[in-house]
Amino acid sequence: MGSAEQPLAATRHRVIDELRERIVGGELKPGDRLVERELAEAxxxxxxxxxxxxxxxxxxxxxxxxxxxxVVVRQLDRTDVEELFDVREALEGLAAGLAATRASRADLKRLERLLADAARATEAGRARRIAQLNTRFHDEIVAIAGNGLLTTVLDPLAGRLRWLTRQNEHWHDLVSEHEHLFEAIASGDRERAANCGSGHVRVNRDVTLRALFPDEF
Known part of the structure; x- marks a missing residue:
């Protein structure tokens, strides 16, 4: 039974991951209908x-x-987006603060490599690659923070937070903000890193709200 269940579970996870990525990546847009038969064929x-x-x-x-x-792809309203950013601001600040106290030299080297890769992708205008590296940078900070409960809380929100982050196409600004965040973490100053992490989210919040709800500004 175990061997039969394994491929079924793998198929289920593959479909979940691919369908989520289509939504996060914008291939499926808010309001689009999901038809079981069509998706099964695809x-x-x-x-x-x-x-x-x-x-x-x-x-x-x-x-x-x-x-x-x-079944339709959900249309997030402004309240949904602001609530997500409220939670993200608190958690990203916590993650950055903890990372500042726990980052090893190897951890900082990994963050530096991600920053360098992101800078190259930004210069090349590779939107999908930029989004992937942005996600990996923040995931790495959470991993360095080393708080299992923080990871558990963030996991269910990860996809929606990635979707929000992809609305920010101010790529050069993102690279600059990440460099400042890296410097704060590398300094070992928990308060500085926490403030920088929260501040980064506040900037991203403003950019995202303006991108999603331009008529309200």
């Missing part, structure tokens, strides 16, 4: 893992089941 799987993926993404806040036969 992924080359039965409708069962697609149905399970939709349930999972509903619990993550990516899709809304409006009726037994209608």
């Amino acid at each position: 992924f080359g799987v039965s409708r069962v893992p697609v149905r399970e993926a939709i349930r999972s993404l509903e619990s993550e806040g990516f899709v809304v089941v409006t009726s037994p036969r209608r």
Whole structure:
């Protein structure tokens, strides 16, 4: 039984990950309808893992089941976005502060390499690569922070936070902000790093709100 369950679980996780990435990457946009049959054909799987993926993404806040036969990608309103940023600001500040007290030389080298890669991707205008490196940079800081509960709290929000981050196309500014955050963490000053981490989120919040709700500014 174990061997039969393994490929089924792998298929389920693949469909969940790919469907989430289509939403986060903008291929599927807010309001787009998800049709089980069409998705099953696109992924080359039965409708069962697609149905399970939709349930999972509903619990993550990516899709809304409006009726037994209608599922759409969720349209985040301004309150949703602001609440996500409120939580992110608190958690990113905590992560950066902890990282400042716990980062080893090897940890800092990894962050430096990610910054260098991001700078090159920015100069080349590689949007998808920039988004991936931005996510890895923040994930690395959380890992360095070494707080299991913090990771557990962030995990269910990770996809939606990545989606929000991808709305910020001020790429050169992002690189600069990340360099300042790295310097704060490398200084070993917990308060400085925490303030820098929270400040970075506040800047990103303003840019994202203006991108998503331009008529309100």
